[in-house]
Amino acid sequence: xxxxxxxxxxxxxxxxxxxxxxxxxxxxxxxxxxxxxxxxxxxxxxxxxxxxxxxxxxxxxxxxxxxxxxxxxxxxxxxxxxxxxxxxxxxxxxxxxxxxxxxxxxxxxxxxxxxxxxxxxxxxxxxxxxxxxxxxxxxxxxxxxxxxxxxxxxxxxxxxxxxxxxxxxxxxxxxxxxxxxxxxxxxxxxxxxxxxxxxxxxxxxxxxxxxxxxxxxxxxxxxxxxxxxxxxxxxxxxxxxxxxxxxxxxxxxxxxxxxxxxxxxxxxxxxxxxxxxxxxxxxxxxxxxxxxxxxxxxxxxxxxxxxxxxxxxxxxxxxxxxxxxxxxxxxxxxxxxxxxxxxx
Amino acid sequence: xxxxxxxxxxxxxxxxxxxxxxxxxxxxxxxxxxxxxxxxxxxxxxxxxxxxxxxxxxxxxxxxxxxxxxxxxxxxxxxxxxxxxxxxxxxxxxxxxxxxxxxxxxxxxxxxxxxxxxxxxxxxxxxxxxxxxxxxxxxxxxxxxxxxxxxxxxxxxxxxxxxxxxxxxxxxxxxxxxxxxxxxxxxxxxxxxxxxxxxxxxxxxxxxxxxxxxxx
Numbered sequence: 001x002x003x004x005x006x007x008x009x010x011x012x013x014x015x016x017x018x019x020x021x022x023x024x025x026x027x028x029x030x031x032x033x034x035x036x037x038x039x040x041x042x043x044x045x046x047x048x049x050x051x052x053x054x055x056x057x058x059x060x061x062x063x064x065x066x067x068x069x070x071x072x073x074x075x076x077x078x079x080x081x082x083x084x085x086x087x088x089x090x091x092x093x094x095x096x097x098x099x100x101x102x103x104x105x106x107x108x109x110x111x112x113x114x115x116x117x118x119x120x121x122x123x124x125x126x127x128x129x130x131x132x133x134x135x136x137x138x139x140x141x142x143x144x145x146x147x148x149x150x151x152x153x154x155x156x157x158x159x160x161x162x163x164x165x166x167x168x169x170x171x172x173x174x175x176x177x178x179x180x181x182x183x184x185x186x187x188x189x190x191x192x193x194x195x196x197x198x199x200x201x202x203x204x205x206x207x208x209x210x211x212x213x214x215x216x217x218x219x220x221x222x223x224x225x226x227x228x229x230x231x232x233x234x235x236x237x238x239x240x241x242x243x244x245x246x247x248x249x250x251x252x253x254x255x256x257x258x259x260x261x262x263x264x265x266x267x268x269x270x271x272x273x274x275x276x277x278x279x280x281x282x283x284x285x286x287x288x289x290x291x292x293x294x295x296x297x298x299x300x301x302x303x304x305x306x307x308x309x310x311x312x313x314x315x316x317x318x319x320x321x322x323x324x325x326x327x328x329x330x331x332x333x334x335x336x337x338x339x340x341x342x343x344x
Numbered sequence: 345x346x347x348x349x350x351x352x353x354x355x356x357x358x359x360x361x362x363x364x365x366x367x368x369x370x371x372x373x374x375x376x377x378x379x380x381x382x383x384x385x386x387x388x389x390x391x392x393x394x395x396x397x398x399x400x401x402x403x404x405x406x407x408x409x410x411x412x413x414x415x416x417x418x419x420x421x422x423x424x425x426x427x428x429x430x431x432x433x434x435x436x437x438x439x440x441x442x443x444x445x446x447x448x449x450x451x452x453x454x455x456x457x458x459x460x461x462x463x464x465x466x467x468x469x470x471x472x473x474x475x476x477x478x479x480x481x482x483x484x485x486x487x488x489x490x491x492x493x494x495x496x497x498x499x500x501x502x503x504x505x506x507x508x509x510x511x512x513x514x515x516x517x518x519x520x521x522x523x524x525x526x527x528x529x530x531x532x533x534x535x536x537x538x539x540x541x542x543x544x545x546x547x548x549x550x551x552x553x554x555x556x557x558x559x560x
Contacts (some may be wrong), residue, residue: 010525011531012484014501017391018382028383031405036412104419110512111417112438151505199416206496 004097019339040144054089056251083211093256102270107117110292113239117190118320122225123152124190125328127265127317128296130168132152133310141301146264149313151234157183157191165324172325185210185227185316191232194235207248218276225274226257229285232294233315261286263296264314271298285301354461357422364425368418375415378454379408382426386433389502393493395482403440407433423511427504431512434497438490492527495520 020028093100105284118124123140130149135142153164159180167172183189185207197203207227214223228245237245249255254274261271265270269286276282280302299311319328366374386407390400410432418428485493498509499520510517 008500008528010530011534012488012500013481013526015392015395015481018389018402020387020397021402022398024387025383028387028401028404031402032408033377035405035409039409039413082346104512106419108419111414112435112514198413240413240417241412247416330407333374 015270034104044171065303071200078333091204093249094252094253095250096257098259099255099257099272100250102272102287103246103250103255103271104167105289106270106287106292107243108292109290110246111239111243113242113291113293115236115239115242116309116320118155118236122320122322123154123324124236125232125317125319125321126151126153126315128234129314131264138174141308145312149227152321152326154324155183155189155191157189162324163187174324186212188235188237190236193235193241196241196244198235198240198244200244202243203244204248204251207208221244221254222274222276223256225249225252226283229283232285233297234318236318242292245283248253258284261298263298264312265316267295267314276303347521356424360424361420361422364418364420367425370415370445375408377409378425378429380425382429383408385426385502386429389433389497390437390440392495392501393434396442398438399440403433403437404515406440407436410436412535419511421510427498427508427512430498430502430504431494431509433495438494452484483530484534487530488527492523495523496527499524524539 129150131143133141134144150167159182161177163175182194258271263286270289271284271286273282273284284298286296296314300307321328387404390403443475498504506517510520
């Protein structure tokens, strides 16, 4: 034993323990078996859910309101996902090597994070500092000053028209759809995300099977990247699903890392990006390398004079709220610094 | 990046890698072995951190459930799965105590919670030295931050190497080292306080881990 441990061992000896007794061990095993059964049922339900969701179509109007990255309409036809725990095909890791390293680490850190699912009836809340392009369509980029954007997103998994609220520019903008929209890839509630597979290959299969046809010229890889990005910002997912989303990104060609990325507040992070070869725009997801959490975004467009920043955000608070427009519920537990702010 | 993906000097490295690959692929036998080999150790770790056998029971089941759900995130490295599992255990045990605010009451007013003392007192045969030691240990645990207690649990009590702890926690090796150093400094300050512990701690043998290192 080296010196520091030796000293520490003297300073803080391990409390003496014994192994579990036979009855204790039996109870541990029984509870574990019950938990594993429950887990298996959850995976089966997720499969059934995907098939059911495939039958419902939703209007795309809503999506523009959901902000930043959501660009897809909800699926038209779902395809049955693989039934078993084994992926039907294992996809090669094709992202840039540095990106793979970053994604692996983000995945591991994300898997370790504590995520409290929203309680029934609660909305997801996120507060961001935003700069956006206020220039005219077709004209030069004019980045407006910083402002605060708050969003409340309904976590109702069934079809609903009241999808939430955006508070921005001193006004409330309710997010309402023309018709009831179920939770799904275009409205990723915690429940929807929890229903996704936690194996990266199966997850990609599921996401691709849920892609709605897109009417722009983006490549399929770009559309999948955009979709995954939309599942990571102002949303909440179980840790193992977020971990799988990061792993899934390693299977998409062209995903790159931007070292030294900073969000709108200048907080350092690791940027993940993919250049859309058609529109020559790219979004950068900025991650807190320690938690794998998205802390902000930047959007660039490429032009004759090089890249122009046309939008940037910094996510400063996440939480849940009981009603749209109400401040977030303080965490039930001891107050904890938001992981975006980090521990000094 | 932790920079810890292989250690060629470990003769059992290929076996660890194979075990990791099996678990990652969802192999039931590999998971069963993980339970058979390490459940006792996970329970001990949980008991040390929570102080209550009933909670340690729950935590042990939960640790394996989490391990199964996160099997896809196992890295294909040459380090034993034990360190990965114990890191999950440390975190789950701390979560359990944190969630029900038991850690605070356990650590700060242990005397007011007879159940806590009783659980440990059974083990320590009611000797006065043991009671003092327990009292002191409890105060010392309370002096550490969560990340510090985590590395102390893993590196000192469960005797993981720095590299194993670093990989399992997803932090650089230097971070493990600096957390241990901080913990040591903090604990020294504590023992330098007005009421130094009367028992020379080194006379007490460390409880051996229930499984020797490297055992699969």
